Amino acid sequence: MTTYLDHAATTPILPEAAAAMTAQLGNVGNANSLHASGRSARRVVEESRETVARALGCRPGEVVFTSGGTESDNLALKGLFWSRRASDPGRTRILATAIEHHAVLDPLHWLAEEEDASVELIAVDPIGRIDLEAFRAAVESDPASIALVSVMWANNEVGTVQPVAEVVEIAHAHGIPVHTDAVQAVGQVPVDFAASGVDAMTVTGHKIGGPYGVGALLVRREVQLTALLHGGGQERDVRSGTIDAPAIAGFAAACEIAVKEQAHLAARLVALRDRLVAGVLREAPGAVYNGDPDSDLGHRLPGNAHLRFPGCEGDSLLMLLDARGIECSTGSACNAGVPQPSHVLLAMGCSDEEARGSLRFSLGHTSTEEDVTALLEAIGPVTERARAAGHTSRSQVATGS
Template sequence: MTVYLDHAATTPILAEAAAAMTAQLGSVGNANSLHASGRAARRVVEESRETIARALGCRPGEVVFTSGGTEADNLALKGLFWSRRAADPARTRILATTVEHHAVLDPLHWLAEEEDARVELVGVDRLGRLDVEAFRAAVETNPDDVALVSVMWANNEVGTVQPIAEVVEIAHRYGIPVHTDAVQAIGQVPVDFAASGVDAMTITGHKIGGPYGVGALLVRREVQLTALLHGGGQERDVRSGTIDAPAIAGFATACELAVKHQSELAVRLSSLRDELVAGVRGVVPEASYNGDPVSDVAHRLPGNAHLTFPGCEGDSLLMLLDARGIECSTGSACNAGVPQPSHVLLAMGCDDEQARASLRFSLGHTSTPDDVEALVAAIGPVVERARAAGQTSRSVPS
């Protein structure tokens, strides 16, 4: 039996979402065609757009479908930067946090290298939360040269929820648009696009029980974006490409259900998460808990448990657990097959050794108490083996 504790990477598709998607797979029709089959496909897309808009507190016209979260992040960052700089060449500065997902950090790096953007990454505290006063100072240094701000709703590694309301209040005081990657937040914490005040928000299907390869950028109608993809201009003239009606139908169903059941799921996952942390630390008392220790959804994602195991390599722990049928994540970046310490943990003040000794256990709609029990039963022997392996490797002369 496989124990799946990596829902933050992707969560199993909901039966209802799979049914909504497969119901459309046998239908023919390009949603941009004018004949009856095309109009039927268009109806599926527009009804799905309305479903997502109702669930997330936006207008249907503010939902721009994409191939997923990475494309939505790229469209938000590059599209906003190009549009703002075209209107005012002085606006070349972009503010983000040091703990953003690489779907944000890598486009920002590209903009700095290729488009002469000046990217400033604002630090976080030891819990992984944005230093609001440092952010305020960065904005107020010269608000007239800031093109945009991007701050994730909740961190994908340690689960810390960011102070989005404060970010919006500071940025909007100077007319600066705010983008947030909310990929991890939907279905885990309350999310309302209009109430949040953000100008653009990234969401995706496979994190909420929908299919892979589909997501959206929610973007206010008055916000100007420069397109990344050019062609038919299917999505508000800022995103071209044939619309995937079956995937969008599954995505919309998953979004509706994730939001509908968010509060009850949060209660269940918080309880399971607390049991997991207590159980693991009962077996490995020296394991430290990363991120905000406050368990309510205003501070931390309910399904996230991120722990450091001193004296272990996270990758060794992961593979040893995997051999026992328990799947989790190190949460670290891996470049060209070479494991790297988590940039999130480093930004939080951990050293390289601590950052390499960590695992992320993330719970979702299929998680059960049996999953937690299996992990707690396995973690003691696994940690012992990982430490022994580490000591052996350190004792071998290089």
């Protein structure tokens, strides 16, 4: 029996989403064709667009379907930067936080290397929340040079919810557009595009019980984007490509359910998460809870439990738990198979060693009390074994053996 505690990476597809998608897989028709089959596919897409818009608080025309979060982030960042710089060559600065997902950080690095963008990563505090005063100072130092701001709605590793409304207020006072990656937030906390004030927002299907390979960028009609893909001019002429009607139908069904059930799911996950955290701290003495300790939805995602285990390697813990059928993730990213300390934890002030010794347990719609019990029964022996292995390894290094 597998205990799945990695919903932040991907969550099982909802039966309703699978049904909506498979109902369309056997139908022929390109949504851009003018004959009856094409019009039928187009109807599925446009009805799905309306469903997503209702669920997320935007107009249907503001929903641009994409292949998922990474493409949506790239379209927002590059499209906004190119468009803003084209109208004013002096707008070359981009502000973001130091804890953004690599789907944001890597495009920003590319823009800096290839397009001469000046990327400034704003510091966060020890619980992973943006330093608003540092952000305000960066904006007010030279607002006319800023092309855009990107601040994630909630962090994917430690679950800290960002003060998006305050970020928008500071940026909009100077006419600067704001993008937010809300991939982790939808279905976990209340998300309303119009009410948030952001100009562009990234969402994806597989984090909310939908299929892989589909998502959307919500972007205000008045915001100009330069296209990444050129071809048939689909999706407001900023995302060309044949529209994937079956995947979009599944995504829309998942989005509607995730938002409708958000409050109920959040309450259930908070109870599970709090039991998990308390139990781990009891069974693994010395463990440290990372991120915001406040369980309120305005502070932390309800399904996120990120813990540090001093004296242990996160990768060792992960594999020992996996051997017991418990699946979670580390707080580190791996590049070319070489483990690196989590940039999120480093930005929060952790040392390299502390950043390497953390695990993320993330809960979702299929999580149960039994899942938490299985982890609590395993975590004590696993951490003891990992610490013993780490102590032996360090002793061998110290003695040169």
